Structure formats: structure tokens, C-alpha cells
Amino acid sequence: xxxxxxxxxxxxxxxxxxxxxxxxxxxxxxxxxxxxxxxxxxxxxxxxxxxxxxxxxxxxxxxxxxxxxxxxxxxxxxxxxxxxxxxxxxxxxxxxxxxxxxxxxxxxxxxxxxxxxxxxxxxxxxxxxxxxxxxxxxxxxxxxxxxxxxxxxxxxxxxxxxxxxxx
Amino acid sequence: xxxxxxxxxxxxxxxxxxxxxxxxxxxxxxxxxxxxxxxxxxxxxxxxxxxxxxxxxxxxxxxxxxxxxxxxxxxxxxxxxxxxxxxxxxxxxxxxxxxxxxxxxxxxxxxxxxxxxxxxxxxxxxxxxxxxxxxx
Numbered sequence: 311x312x313x314x315x316x317x318x319x320x321x322x323x324x325x326x327x328x329x330x331x332x333x334x335x336x337x338x339x340x341x342x343x344x345x346x347x348x349x350x351x352x353x354x355x356x357x358x359x360x361x362x363x364x365x366x367x368x369x370x371x372x373x374x375x376x377x378x379x380x381x382x383x384x385x386x387x388x389x390x391x392x393x394x395x396x397x398x399x400x401x402x403x404x405x406x407x408x409x410x411x412x413x414x415x416x417x418x419x420x421x422x423x424x425x426x427x428x429x430x431x432x433x434x435x436x437x438x439x440x441x442x443x444x445x446x447x448x449x450x451x452x453x454x455x456x457x458x459x460x461x462x463x464x465x466x467x468x469x470x471x472x473x474x475x476x477x
Numbered sequence: 478x479x480x481x482x483x484x485x486x487x488x489x490x491x492x493x494x495x496x497x498x499x500x501x502x503x504x505x506x507x508x509x510x511x512x513x514x515x516x517x518x519x520x521x522x523x524x525x526x527x528x529x530x531x532x533x534x535x536x537x538x539x540x541x542x543x544x545x546x547x548x549x550x551x552x553x554x555x556x557x558x559x560x561x562x563x564x565x566x567x568x569x570x571x572x573x574x575x576x577x578x579x580x581x582x583x584x585x586x587x588x589x590x591x592x593x594x595x596x597x598x599x600x601x602x603x604x605x606x607x608x609x610x611x612x613x
Contacts, residue, residue, distance in 0.1 A: 341574035343588050389588065407484050415488050422495065432586070437524025438593040440584050443506070446499035447583075453496055 319357070319369055326353035326373040327380075334381060342444060344389075344428045345451045348421065348459060354398070355417055355463035359410045360470060363402040370398060389431035396427035413467060414460030421456025425449055510580050516596040518560045520553075522546075523591050532558050532579075532596070545590035553594070560594060562587065 311319075330350040339345055350373060357366040374394065378387050400423035404416040425448035432441045515533040519526060523546060538556040540563065545551070551572065552564040561577035562585055572587040584595040 338569065338571055338574060341571055341576070342583070343569075343571050343586050404488070408488070409481055411481070412485060415485065415492070418492055419488065422492070432588060435588060436521065436586065436591050436593050438521045438584075438595065440521075440593060440595040441586060443583065444586075446502045449495060449499045450503075453492060 315361070315365075319361070319365055322353050322357055323369050323372045323376070326350045326369060327376055329353065330373065330377050331381065340447075340451070342447055342451075343432065344393075344425060344444065344448050347455050348424065349462075351397075351417065351420065351459050352462045352466065355401070355413050355420075355459065356466055356470065358401060358405050358416070359413055359463065359467055363406075366402070367398065370394070389428050389435065392431035393424040393427035397421070397424035399423070413463040414457055417460030417463060418453050418456035421452035421459075422449060425452040506582065510582055510598070514558075516558075516579070516581060516598055518555070519595045519597060521593040521595065530555055530560070532560060543590075543592065545587075545592065547590070549590045551587055551590055551592055560585070560596070562594070565590070 327350075329352065333347060333349050336347075339347065353373070354366055354370050357369050374387075374391065397420040401416050401420040404419045405413075408415060425445070429442065429445050429448060432444075433439070515531070518530045518532055520528050520530075520543070522543065527543070532555070535555055535557045538554065540552055540554045543551045543553060549566050550564075551562050551567075554561045554563045554577075556577070559577045559579040562572040562575070565573055565587060567587055567589040569589070572585050572592070575583075575585050578585055578594070578596060581596040581598055584593050586593050
């Protein structure tokens with residue numbers, strides 16, 4: 311990995327961590343488990359669209375591990391990891407299929423899969439099938455927040471595509 | 478139409494279909510709970526049914542503490558026709574923020590303590606269950 315790319319990826323990781331920590335200070339958007347803005351996903355989207363899926367995975371992994379070290383909540387790590395893995399897989403596939411030109415669609419798909427993963431984890435943790443009734447609420451919130459983060463990524467990409475370090 | 482725009486429309490259509498289904502499910506659930514006013518609260522911890530409380534038979538508000546397996550606690554307030562988690566030592570406090578629940582629309586969940594309180598319409602199968610443990 312070139313030093314320049316390493317530096318840019320490290321910068322993105324730091325940004326993601328900063329966004330994540332600021333978001334964790336905000337009060338919950340709705341009193342339902344699993345609903346959040348997911349603003350740190352903007353960075354994952356940016357790296358996914360500017361560089362490769364492998365680089366985005368590295369940045370995401372570094373962010374998750376560092377945030378677990380800094381704000382550690384072992385329990386929430388389990389189900390956000392479950393959602394995060396599904397979300398990342400879906401976004402990688404979507405950005406490839408869409409030739410990296412529609413970050414908002416990619417992001418919405420990521421949001422949907424993030425929430426499906428979270429519900430599956432909650433189902434495993436609580437072992438109560440009743441938690442499935444949260445799914446429609448989570449899916450709607452995932453689509454709305456996914457659209458928002460996707461649009462943020464689109465506007466950021468418009469400027470970042472001029473970066474000489476891209477690809 | 479080239480492959481890319483076909484994929485875009487397919488994905489957008491799929492997303493809108495999911496959104497529509499979710500709104501429909503929410504609407505149907507909302508209208509299905511209207512008309513029933515007697516609910517039974519079922520408390521699950523670690524997937525086990527701990528106790529059932531017929532909320533229409535509650536005449537006085539009382540509180541009790543549920544200890545979680547990992548050392549945490551939830552203080553539950555049972556009132557006539559409703560149930561709420563009023564205090565918990567979990568980090569996110571989502572269960573407390575959800576407030577008093579009086580219908581079966583949404584269960585109260587405390588994921589860190591693996592606790593779910595689900596309201597079901599009607600009386601429980603067994604006529605009356607008193608709480609196993611009450612701490613005031």
C-alpha cells in the first residue's frame with residue numbers, strides 16, 4: 311500500500327471515528343432498539359466508491375475495533391457487528407452492480423440489511439419471536455436514514471472525485 | 478434500456494415495494510389491536526417466560542425489580558391497564574424511554590439485559606398468576 315493511500319485511509323478512519331463518537335452523544339432518535347442515523351456509514355460509502363471494497367473493509371474494521379476500545383459496550387458490539395457485516399456485504403455487491411454511481415441506492419440497501427442483521431441478532435439474544443414486530447419500523451427507518459447518508463456521500467463524492475489520490 | 482439503468486430501476490422498485498409492505502403491515506397491525514382493551518403482559522428473560530400479569534385485573538400500581546443474569550437490573554412498574562420499565566442500569570436506556578405500554582403494538586425490549594415484555598390481547602390461559610417475586 312502506498313504511503314499516500316495509507317494516509318488517506320487513516321484520515322477516513324479518524325473521520326469515521328469522530329462522526330461515530332459525536333453520534334453516540336446524541337439522544338436516541340426513537341425509543342426503539344436499533345434505530346439510529348448511522349452517520350459513520352458515510353465514510354464507509356465514500357471509501358467504497360473512491361477505493362476498493364478491501365480498503366472499505368479495512369477502514370470499517372479499524373473503526374469498529376477502535377470504537378469498541380474507546381466506548382466499549384460488549385453487548386451492543388455483538389448486534390451492531392451482526393448488522394454491520396450484512397450491511398457491508400450488501401453495499402459492496404450493490405456498488406459493484408451499480409458501477410459505483412448511485413451511493414444513495416447502495417446506502418439504502420445497506421440500511422435495510424443492517425436492520426435485518428440486527429433483528430436476527432436480537433432474535434438470537436432474547437430468543438423471543440415477538441421482537442420480529444420491530445422489523446417494519448426498523449426497515450422504514452433504515453430506508454430513510456440510508457437515503458440521508460447516501461445523499462451526504464453523493465455530495466461529498468462530487469468534491470472528492472477531484473482528489474489525485476483516488477484509485 | 479441498458480443494464481445499468483435496468484438495475485437501478487429494479488433496485489429502486491424493490492426498495493419502494495419493501496417500504497410499501499412495511500407501511501401496510503404497520504397499518505394492519507394498528508387497526509387490528511383496536512377493539513381489545515384487556516391485555517396480558519408476558520415477561521421473558523433469556524427467552525424464558527418469567528411471569529404473566531393480566532393487566533385488567535391490576536387495581537393498584539406497584540413496582541418490582543428484575544435482576545438480569547449479567548448483574549444489571551430493571552425496575553418494572555405495573556399499573557391498571559399498563560406496564561413500564563421505570564429504571565434500568567443499561568447504557569442506552571431505550572426501555573425506559575419507551576415509557577408506559579398499554580397495547581400489543583410494540584413490546585418493551587431491554588437487549589442488554591435480554592428482557593422482553595410483550596403484551597398479548599385477552600386473559601392468559603391460566604386464570605391468575607401472581608408475581609414470583611415482588612420487591613418494593
